[in-house]
Amino acid sequence: MAMNFFQHQENARKRTALLVLLLVIATASLIFITLMVVAGFVYLLQNYSTSISAYNAYQTTFTAHLHAMLLSRLSLWIAVAIIALVVIAALYKYLQLRAGGDVIAEKLGGKPLLPDSAISSERRLLNVVEEMAIASGCVVPSVYLLPDTSINAFAAGSHRQNAVLGITRGCMEKLSRDQLQGVIAHEFSHILNGDMRLNSRLVALLHGILIIGLTGELLVRSSTTRQHTTAARNNTSTRWGAGLLLVGIGYTGVLCGKIIRAAVCRQREFLADASAVQFTRNPQGIADALRKIGGDLHTSLLQSKHAATYSHFYFASGVGPTLSKLFATHPPLADRIQRITPEWRGDFLTSDATDVECEQTPPSEPLQRIQPAQFAASALAAMGAPTDAHVSLAKKRLAKITDKLRNAAREPFTARALIYALLLDKSTAVRKQQISLLTDSAHPATVKALRRLYPEVCQLARSQQLPLVELCMPALRQLSAPQYMVFKNNVEMLIASDGKTSLFEWCLSRILFANLESITRAKQQFNVKDVVDEISLLFSLVVAAGKSPSPGGAFQKGVEELNLRGAKFKLSDNFQLNEIDSAFNRLAQLKLLQKPRLLKSVAKIVSADGEITPSEAELFRAIADSLDCPVPPLSV
Known part of the structure; x- marks a missing residue:
């Protein structure tokens, strides 16, 4: 049923090439619009006297005036300036987002969900994410909780290794476990299909296109403060006029950006829905989540001022309806539900904070040996x-994996102890030497936890060891830079302590x-x-x-x-x-x-x-x- 994984990645690469082409087209449009605005401004003022001074503005048409301007050196400098501005702005945003999905989650008001949370709804969410991560072969991502009461979610990051999931409080509290599982499976599909990286590049590209309009808005806002001197008021008027001019030019970028964003997004949502159904074998789960969005008073809207910037990341539309389907980043809810459950008759579901009934998931077929x-x-x-x-x-x-070990994997001190325990040698003599070295270099609380947890860790089957490592990842990501360097040095020391490196030791260190x-x-x-x-x-x-x-x-x-x-x-x-x-x-x-x-x-x-x-x-x-x-x- 599913498209080949490598074909998905190849398609994502081709879509990136399409984005570059669209960026070129959008930038060319910005250059042309800018030249038209400048030419019109100069034509109206009747004071253009540089490279086309031979033309008398009173005796030529605007078309001739524009043609002359396009052939002038000024047009070349304008084109170079716009290209440089777009490229620098896009590159700046891309480098900012390469750090991982945390940047986007925090922009949208998300707070990290603590891995050791005792709140039942948060624990249920974390359990679903852990199951989906292990089942898909991904390391468990960090989870961010957004304060919105609407139902929505997103996956963000430049690649699988720094992915995060953002979940609204409404999504966590209003959906049943099956519905929540469908939403999470949809987001993992975006992770596996390379959509996150594409989304990040799309944000960077749009930032580059929109930079002229954003600069104009900044100038207009800076001109609204009260000025007391004539010179200051004149300067303010100049900034205000220049700002309005840039906003007008930048509106072209806004239109181009919305069209580009919509063009590459809608079909990916249908694909992610289909993948989620395959992942869970429960079409009713994700369909009912969409039906609850349709019937919820708050729908899927996000309140963050940055919501529109990242609108193509979301499970469902996070901003108000657009005037045209041309600008819509998501297909209509009805179309998505109809594709998942063709028998649907157009009814939606209402929900509230207590509506988390347990639904019966169809029993899974055992995975054949x-x-x-x-x-x-x-x-x-x-x-x-x-x-x-x-x-x-x-x-x-x-x-x-016992509750004792799973709980330990969710806390930074004990998560480090679990990793150290997995690297302890079977030889008693070597193991004593390793513990002695850790006593000198690791935090005493971690060494104490290591002694307590090792008897259970050494009993784990090989098939449970790497899942335990993956469970530790969200907690280990909370380490400060100095803590991480100590941790990394200790891992390398334990691996080198017996003078050789096993393939398991290498795999563990590489994954970490x-x-x-x-x-x-x-x-x-x-x-x-x-x-x-x-x-x-x-x-x-x-x-x-x-x-x-x-x-x-x-x-x-x-x-x-x-x-x-x-x-x-x-x-x-x-x-x-x-x-x-x-x-x-x-x-x-x-x-x-x-x-x-x-x-x-x-x-x-x-x-x-x-x-x-x-x-x-x-x-x-x-x-x-x-x-x-x-x-x-x-x-x-």
Whole structure:
């Protein structure tokens, strides 16, 4: 049912190219309108005497006057100034948003929802988000609660690793669990399909187009203060006139911006609705959420003064109705509901703060155990396309993590202790040395929590270890910069303490640092033949981790799948962390459509011996995640 994950990403890349083209067109329109306004202003004043001084304004038509102006040097300088202004403004906004979705959530008045909240409605929301994250192969995002009583939500961020979810209080309190799950699944679809990055780039592009009008508004506002001297009043009049002129010119940017935003948004909402239905196998959940928006007094409107800027991010329209469908960022509610539930008869639902009845979700089909021969195809098909069966499996795995550990994952001190506990060595002597080192470098409260939590952590099955790491992410994101540096140094120290790096240790550190640090996304430029040495190291790592009885044969399976020449098997189980990191930094630069080939070859190595252990399945997921390819939990 779902479109291939990599095709979604490729489509998002093409839409970005379309945005660049639209920016060029919009900027050209701004330049032309500006030249017309300047030419008209000069023509009316009858005092233009620069490069077209040979023309007498009294004896020429405005068309001739405009033509002469377009050929003048002044028009060139105006064009250069506008292009520079648009590009600088767009770049400024883009760099601002690259920090993550927190910037947008805070602009809209959102406050971080504490992971250890004891309020039942907040706990229910966090549980749904955790289930959806684990089921989709994403790290658990931070959740921001907006004060609005309307029903709305959004996902924001420049990529999966710094995504946040924003949920209005009305959405949290007025929707049942099934309806809330449908909304959250819709937002995770935007995360998986690359829509967040597109949305952020769209905001930056619109800011560039609108900058002239915004500058004019600033000048008009600054001119409203009372002035006491004649010179000051003259200066104010000048600023006021210039401001009105810029606002008039900028209105072209406003129109272009709204058309561009609407053009790239509406179809993505239909796609996200369809993906949410597949994710939950419960069309009634998301349909009823939309019906409640239609029947709610406050609908989906947001009160923030920045609501219009980010209107294309929302689950439903967050601003008032537009005068034309040309400017609408969301399809009509009725159209969305009709596509999800064709039998709908046009009725809406009313809701209030106590209307959170429990609805019966259709029972999930159990996720079929993947046979080794189908492992590669099944793993790639599930990528970016989680189903209700994956949600069910995620719930089961989370249920096996005790409440004690889940609660610990939601608090910064104990979340650090859990990560340290996962890295403690099985050897008693090495473990004592590690704890001794932590006693000298970590916070005493964290060391105390480590001693208390370790007995339960060491009992976790491999399939529960990475989900526990993912649960820790929102709490770890609360660390200050100095706290994080101490934490990172301690993680690296624990990994290096036994003189070797296991693949699990590398995967854990890679997931941590990729999700807690601002990492510049690698430019996709390589084919597999360009990174033979790095692929050789990756294959050797997977073979060593799988403890294949025929390591050379397993390695060759991957080589044959890629038709790779020059690959060399490294018979070792002692790889250096910096060597692995360097290899994966290069592999992350593979062209998008080369990544499924590489992952398929890794899957062939994993299944080469006719058996797939839970550890191997989780390692495959971790490798895919480090290549920015989310894989839902796999049943093996």
